[in-house]
Each structure stands twice: as C-alpha cells, then as structure tokens.
Amino acid sequence: MKKILYIKLILTLCFISCEDAFFSEDPANDPVNNFETLWNTMNDRYVFFDYKGIDWDSIYQIYRPQIQNTMTDQALFDVMEEMLGLLRDGHVNLRSGFDVSFYDGFYKGHPENFDFQLLEENYLGNYKITGSLINDIIDSVGYIRYRSFNLPIRENDLDFLVNRFKGLKGIIIDVRNNEGGDPANAYRFVERIADQRRHIYTTKYKNGPGKNDFTVSDKAFIEPTGDHPRFHQKIVLLTNRKSYSATNFFTAMLRVFPNVTVIGDQTGGGGGAPVGYELPNGWACNFSTSITYLPDGFIIEDGIPPDIRVDMSTQDKLIGKDTILERALSELD
C-alpha cells in the first residue's frame, strides 16, 4: 500500500518540479536581447508599417549592428529612440527610468496657430472656468476652450454650458494645443452635440503576429443619451497640429455631424490606440495596435484635415487678432 502513497507523493512533487518545464526562462537582460525584444514586438504588433511605407526589416539591418552587450543603458536608449522615431508616431514611446522617448514631428515645423495670451487679452474679457472648460461669450457666440482630455468633463459642466449658451448664434469649441488624454471625455462631450445616432468611425485591432492578423472591423456609433440638455446651434471646432490623440478622435467624432465645421490646421493625428509592452530590463514601450478609419475610409493616423484651412497670420497676431477664431466667428455670423 505504500506504493500508492509513494505514487501520490511522486505525482505531487512531479507537478511542482514540472512547473519549470512549462514556463520558459526569463530572457537575458542584456542590450542585444532588449533590442531584439523591442524590434520583434514592434514587428509582430505595430500596425502602421504598410500605411507609412516603412520597411522594418531594413531598419533592423541599420540598427542591430549598433548594439553591443558592452554598451551603456544611455547608449542603448539613444539607439532605440532613434529607431522608434522612424515610425513617425506620437503614440510610440520608450520609457526608461531616466528618460522617455517621444515623437514631435506631428507639430514641429508647422505653424503654431494658437496663442492663449492673445485670446485672454483680446477676446476673453471675464471668462468662466467651469470644471476643466474655460468659457465665455464673444459677439453672441459661445466659446469653450478645452486644453486637455486628461482633465475630466462632468455632466454638470456640460449642463451649465448648454444653459449658458442657449439662444446664442453658435458655439466655438477650441481644442488647439490639446494633446489628448482620456477619450471618455470626448464621448461625453460629443453626446451633447449628437442629433441622432451616427456612425463616427471604424476600428480594427491587431490580434496576432501575421501581417494581416486583425480583428473584424468594429464600428463605433454615437447618439444623444439620457435627458441631458444638448447644444442645438451651429458648432465650429478649432484645431491645429497639436490637436493630437484623443483630440484627433474627438475631431473624427464631431465632423460627422452636419452642424459642425472644423476650422484651422489639420490635427496632429494619433489614430492608433496604444498598448504597452515591457522589455527584459523593465523599460516599457507603448505603440499603436489599432487602425481607425472615418466612415469614408480615411485613416486618421496622420491627422484630419479641417473643412476650412486657416493659419494665424503674423500681421493679425501683431494687432491682437486670432485669425482662426475670427474666421470661426464670421462663419457663425
């Protein structure tokens, strides 16, 4: 009978010791392996190689020879940062304990098209700050400035603004220099503008290492919800190159409504929702793993063009005028 007891003991011990056989060992934490992990992860999961015409294999041939196991963390980071910069994607970041890489090409080299001090001194006489929304009335037009989607928008704030702007000619929503944040705030805002259920965009997600491993397309809709009061006026949305990520999605949502006009510069883009992955050394990399299309098939990764393209002119600026805002006011006149 001891045999059975022994068998039980052996089975139990076997399961404990077998565990190591089921799990692969942690990968080596050295520069070469960290680089390989980063390159392979992007190779399997990043979505915009084709769209941006990037040959990731040739990039490997350029950067892999620059990696040696004797190099410092700083030198490794610099090589990785340079390589990731070639993706031209603001949603690609590498986070080490000492630095964060980022891509700024979506706004650098483009007109700034925003000056809040100019607005304060020449347009916003005695503005209110309702939650995270700066608001005022300019020439019988409601003006709302939202500077970051990281700042929460509460239903009460929107109730207040709808009531405050009731009866006005139109509403200007200024999201210039808004570099994104939590898209839940975008949905909450747009629900107050939606006149009926509308298809706002379509997204597909990368779900495997193969080039064509994507989920089926997921259509997103938005509609007015609940008994909350809504904005019924004409709306102008002001954008510039620093309108990025969640602001890009916000623009995509709003532009499907017939009472909305987008004025200013093209948005900065950021149309792939990012996810993160770790390297063996603990550095984290986030990157785009979804592609979002407007209902007409336009991919929003590189930004959404405005309906009316306007830049702030230097001359206007000198006399305290915001050319883009002026164009919006005339549009609502």
Next chain:
Amino acid sequence: MNRIGMLKKSTGTLLLLLLLWSGGLAQSEQEVSVGKGNPVLNRYLTSSLGSRSVRLKDDHMSPMNYFGGMITPGFGIIKERARSISRFDLLFNIGSIRSRNATELRPMRGDYFRLDIQYAYLRYIKEIGEGKYRWFVGGKFRSHANVRLNEQLDTGFITFIFTNGLSFSTALQRDFQLFNRKFIAFYQVDIGVLSHVVRPNYLNIFNYLDPENDWLEERLRDSDWLTIGKFNSIKSQLEIAYPIKAGNMIKFSYGWDFYSLNNKLKAKGASHEFLFTFMFNF
C-alpha cells in the same frame, strides 16, 4: 449606465447565476439520490484562509515571468454521501506580482485579482489497496478569472483571462492514524477537458470606453471553446483533515494548479496554494 456600472452589474449577475447553478446541481443531486442507497453522511460548510504563490507569464504583456504571494480566503460546501462526494468552493485573491528584474526605477509590477469558483462531483468506484483507499472518479466545473493591472503599460494596463471549464477528476481517500489520532487524507487531480476561454484580442482601455461597446458581447466574441492542446489545465490537491468535536473538522490542504493558453494571445499561470480550513458539520 456607465461602463464600470455595466461591468459590475454583468459580473454580479454572472456570479449569482454560477452560484445558483452550483446550488441547483447539489439540490437536484440530493433529490435524485434519496432512496437510491446514497444517503447523505456529512455536510460541511467550509471556511478557509491561507496563502497562494503565483507565477504568470503573459506574452502579451511582458517576456518576463511574474511572481507574487497573496492571502487566500475561501468558502465552500462539501456533501459526503455513501457513494459520492460533491464539493463547491469559492476562493478569492488580491495581491501583487513582480518580475525578478524589477527595480525602484522600473517597478515591473502589477496588481493581481483572482477568483475561482468550482464544483466537483466524485462518484465512488471501489476500494483499492486492501481496502485502505476509496477511489472516486468524476468531473469538475471550474470558473477561473484573473485580472492584472500593470500601470507601467500605460493605456494597455489591463490584462485578464476568464475561463469556464469542465475537467475529468479522480480522487483517493483514506483514513490513517498518527499519534493515536485519526486523520483523513484526500488526494484529487483534475485535468481540463473542455474550456470556454475569454481573453480580449486587444488589451487596451480605449476598447472598453467606447460608449457603443457592448462589453459582454465583445468579450464573448473574443472567446473560444478550447480543448487539450490549445488550453491545458491541471489541478492537484492533497488534503489532510482532522476530526474535532461535534462532527466538525479542521483541514490542511496543499494545491497546485497550472494553465496554459496556446492561441495567439499566449498566457501561462501556475500557483501553489496552502489552506487551513474549518469544516462545520451541519
């Protein structure tokens, strides 16, 4: 209703249904068995407290193995009949997991939440080993969920796996004497045969925020029925029970479990569980 509210409601409803289902099974079994020579011998309400050490490797999150230890409270019902044993267990864990490469600057850690709900029905087969061992064969339904929140992964910080599976189970039971006291040993192995595995094909908070998302519908779309090879699971448990007064018992148990998901979103998990259980006879 907001997303979190919906999630809470859906999860609550699911748990309630599982509990009712498990209770229903136990009840129907009792109704059928009475009068067929399988009377109830003992019924126990169990309350457990112990610890669990976890090892996880989630290829969608990190190439590293993650380890953690946590407190494990649990509750259950055991019904012993002349020819069968049925057991319902609910175990819950909250803790944190870390990689061995974690540093102060790069924490490589995650919050870990785990829930196991399991119902096993074991039928007595025969005595073996000159009558010292009672051999049981049966099946087990197990619902397992583990969710990790890894802040360092930015908007992709949520990773989870949720499985509902049927296992083949076999067990041996024997009484033995130690220091002139009677103990009962019980050893059970469960091997997963068919599982319904829910794991999102895309792990990102954006996906959960879309106001038009039907969270449950999407998770079901992400799910698969998987058998051995694609989803392997095994649980081995050794228990030593010691009778105390009024038919109650105290029990020490050690369990090891392992799962391995081998589709596009690979994940592996194993845990060692040590539990002290009070078994209240009612």
